[in-house]
Amino acid sequence: MTEASSQSGLSNLLHEERRFPPTPEFAEAANYSADAYESAAKDRLAFWDTQARRLDWHREWTETLDWSAAPFAQWFVGGTLNASVNCVDRHVAAGRGDRVAIHFEGEPGDTRSITYAELAVLVAQAAHALTELGVRTGDRVAIYLPMIPEAVVSMLACARIGAAHSVIFGGFSAQAIYDRVVDAGAKLVITSDGGWRRGKVFPLKPVVDEALEKFGPGESPVAHVLVVKRGDNEVAFTEGRDLWWSDVVDKQSKHHEPEFFDAENPLFILYTSGTTGKPKGILHTTGGYLTQVAYTHHAAFDLKPETDVYWCTADIGWVTGHSYIVYGPLANGATQVIYEGTPDTPHQGRFWELVQKYGITILYTAPTAIRTFMKWGADIPAKFDLSSLRLLGSVGEPINPEAWMWYRQVIGGDRCPVVDTWWQTETGAIMISPLPGVTAAKPGSAMRALPGISADVVDDQAQPVPNGGGGLLVLTEPWPAMLRGIWRDDERFVETYWSRFAAQGFYFAGDGAKKDEDGDLWLLGRVDDVMNISGHRISTTEVESALVSHPAVAEAAVVGATDPTTGQAIVAFVILRGSATEEQAAGGEQIVTELRNHVAKEIGAIAKPRQILVVAELPKTRSGKIMRRLLRDVAEHRSIGDVTTLADSSVMNLISQGMSSGKAED
Numbered sequence: 306m307t308e309a310s311s312q313s314g315l316s317n318l319l320h321e322e323r324r325f326p327p328t329p330e331f332a333e334a335a336n337y338s339a340d341a342y343e344s345a346a347k348d349r350l351a352f353w354d355t356q357a358r359r360l361d362w363h364r365e366w367t368e369t370l371d372w373s374a375a376p377f378a379q380w381f382v383g384g385t386l387n388a389s390v391n392c393v394d395r396h397v398a399a400g401r402g403d404r405v406a407i408h409f410e411g412e413p414g415d416t417r418s419i420t421y422a423e424l425a426v427l428v429a430q431a432a433h434a435l436t437e438l439g440v441r442t443g444d445r446v447a448i449y450l451p452m453i454p455e456a457v458v459s460m461l462a463c464a465r466i467g468a469a470h471s472v473i474f475g476g477f478s479a480q481a482i483y484d485r486v487v488d489a490g491a492k493l494v495i496t497s498d499g500g501w502r503r504g505k506v507f508p509l510k511p512v513v514d515e516a517l518e519k520f521g522p523g524e525s526p527v528a529h530v531l532v533v534k535r536g537d538n539e540v541a542f543t544e545g546r547d548l549w550w551s552d553v554v555d556k557q558s559k560h561h562e563p564e565f566f567d568a569e570n571p572l573f574i575l576y577t578s579g580t581t582g583k584p585k586g587i588l589h590t591t592g593g594y595l596t597q598v599a600y601t602h603h604a605a606f607d608l609k610p611e612t613d614v615y616w617c618t619a620d621i622g623w624v625t626g627h628s629y630i631v632y633g634p635l636a637n638g639a640t641q642v643i644y645e646g647t648p649d650t651p652h653q654g655r656f657w658e659l660v661q662k663y664g665i666t667i668l669y670t671a672p673t674a675i676r677t678f679m680k681w682g683a684d685i686p687a688k689f690d691l692s693s694l695r696l697l698g699s700v701g702e703p704i705n706p707e708a709w710m711w712y713r714q715v716i717g718g719d720r721c722p723v724v725d726t727w728w729q730t731e732t733g734a735i736m737i738s739p740l741p742g743v744t745a746a747k748p749g750s751a752m753r754a755l756p757g758i759s760a761d762v763v764d765d766q767a768q769p770v771p772n773g774g775g776g777l778l779v780l781t782e783p784w785p786a787m788l789r790g791i792w793r794d795d796e797r798f799v800e801t802y803w804s805r806f807a808a809q810g811f812y813f814a815g816d817g818a819k820k821d822e823d824g825d826l827w828l829l830g831r832v833d834d835v836m837n838i839s840g841h842r843i844s845t846t847e848v849e850s851a852l853v854s855h856p857a858v859a860e861a862a863v864v865g866a867t868d869p870t871t872g873q874a875i876v877a878f879v880i881l882r883g884s885a886t887e888e889q890a891a892g893g894e895q896i897v898t899e900l901r902n903h904v905a906k907e908i909g910a911i912a913k914p915r916q917i918l919v920v921a922e923l924p925k926t927r928s929g930k931i932m933r934r935l936l937r938d939v940a941e942h943r944s945i946g947d948v949t950t951l952a953d954s955s956v957m958n959l960i961s962q963g964m965s966s967g968k969a970e971d
């Protein structure tokens with residue numbers, strides 16, 4: 306959401322009267338009580354020390370936080386640890402090797418259960434393989450895999466040898482892989498022949514090949530491509546570079562002696578969209594990140610590792626997969642389900658079938674999925690036994706109260722607490738969320754900052770807004786899982802997050818929020834040019850750059866328009882070049898389809914505009930700035946706002962006529 310639309314959202318927010326406190330039994334057994342808020346408020350750093358001690362450290366830290374070079378933080382200074390030991394070995398050493406870490410369910414129905422003891426062997430062998438392929442501590446490894454156990458194993462193997470992983474979502478294009486491999490300087494790419502999706506194996510290795518072909522001779526940093534066999538796709542191998550996972554990994558020793566790394570050793574880079582066309586490599590390090598993901602997974606989901614079966618439906622390619630499939634749950638010794646495919650394959654009850662089959666107790670998913678299930682109808686989940694569920698989580702975008710209520714009643718049988726968790730790739734871990742054993746949740750509100758976290762809503766002058774007021778969400782104190790920077794771009798890091806409220810030292814999240822009459826927080830969406838499509842961040846500029854890279858396009862303006870299922874949807878307005886054919890210039894189906902596919906090729910299918918409208922002019926101010934606010938009005942079928950600053954006010958009439966003629970609908 307942008308500044309203009311979030312501001313209008315502030316005034317018409319619902320007055321929500323409904324409250325859902327935990328049952329006395331839930332509260333009684335909960336991992337955290339209200340005391341946690343108090344103890345964290347009394348001594349925040351001592352609180353984080355306690356959380357860090359939930360991990361195994363090789364060497365204790367000497368200082369909890371060094372903020373002297375703010376905004377460049379160091380947490381648990383001088384401490385050393387190994388993230389993979391914390392996620393795997395220590396559970397085996399404690400006698401829990403037989404506990405299932407991962408119940409894997411492939412889309413075609415193949416299954417694989419991996420215990421912690423088995424996971425230890427898989428990680429050990431993969432770690433040896435990485436070393437054999439020349440990967441060293443401090444190197445970067447790109448991972449482009451479907452949702453299969455090898456994705457988790459690869460990430461942990463990198464962590465084990467102190468190399469940073471850069472996971473690239475399997476839906477991203479060759480260009481996106483190339484950009485990320487170049488920026489991170491990845492030495493190795495781990496991929497597969499493909500992954501199952503909607504009954505077919507989609508190709509991955511060929512996309513990596515296409516990405517690596519973009520390098521000139523001698524330019525590629527990638528020495529090897531390691532290929533997991535998942536489907537039966539034919540793949541072409543480049544001699545000397547490409548290797549089968551099974552050939553390199555399976556022969557390795559099943560034991561791997563870990564090294565221990567500094568708490569600030571990079572754990573991963575994950576690219577996310579900013580307001581420019583170039584994605585930002587968000588850098589996370591080891592000790593603070595692991596501390597907070599483990600703590601929040603324990604606190605916000607009330608995880609009981611002995612009895613819970615946890616399922617996070619995110620993809621490993623996003624931060625939710627990193628923090629709440631890999632590092633948080635495994636650090637806590639959880640048993641979890643990993644599912645490869647889509648929710649409607651082979652039928653629309655697949656998720657609920659999995660809940661029933663594995664006796665899932667904790668489910669973490671996204672509002673866009675919940676709204677899709679609502680659309681499919683309550684009779685579908687009704688066919689399955691969902692009585693094992695005891696807690697439901699939501700993440701990725703604001704959850705509207707209707708979806709929240711449906712989730713609670715239809716999926717949660719009106720007995721499960723719903724936790725709406727606000728956080729970002731940059732925050733690394735959950736920041737704002739109910740504590741399920743404490744909070745009387747309100748449908749649609751993420752409620753309060755978790756114990757140990759300090760958030761506020763401020764106006765442009767950095768003044769906290771009073772209850773009932775709206776403004777910008779800021780984080781007022783550093784937190785352990787905070788990003789440590791943007792990979793190789795300190796300046797952009799400072800500028801993006803720390804310059805807006807530099808005097809106060811606040812982190813600017815880029816989200817609008819409101820405090821209600823009780824001081825509880827309601828997230829309202831982005832205030833910058835970042836769109837949120839099904840919980841995924843895509844910048845308007847990225848899509849605009851992709852569009853103008855097509856030879857027929859002269860100029861493009863992209864906005865995020867409200868969408869009932871995906872939260873926001875991409876709507877593009879394009880001006881074609883003079884060389885465009887008459888048919889193209891008429892904005893017919895052919896050019897629209899071609900441009901949508903072009904964007905998918907440049908960025909990935911998630912960035913395909915829902916609508917593209919070919920226009921003769923774009924609304925611009927006299928200084929030439931495109932007025933996206935007006936385009937959003939058109940895209941959301943609203944009457945058009947103030948046009949007095951337009952250089953040519955007739956432009957908007959033409960555009961809205963084009964929109965209402967429906968020509969742009971795909």
Ligand code: PRX
Pocket residue numbers: 577624625699700701702703704725726727728729730731751814815816828829830831837840841842
């Ligand atoms: O706008 C907020 C929205 O998603 C953005 C972060 O996106 P990303 O880094 O891709 O991480 C998504 C998963 C953590 C935020 O700036 N967002 C995330 N969770 C919520 C949310 N908006 C409202 N409510 C949430 N619970």
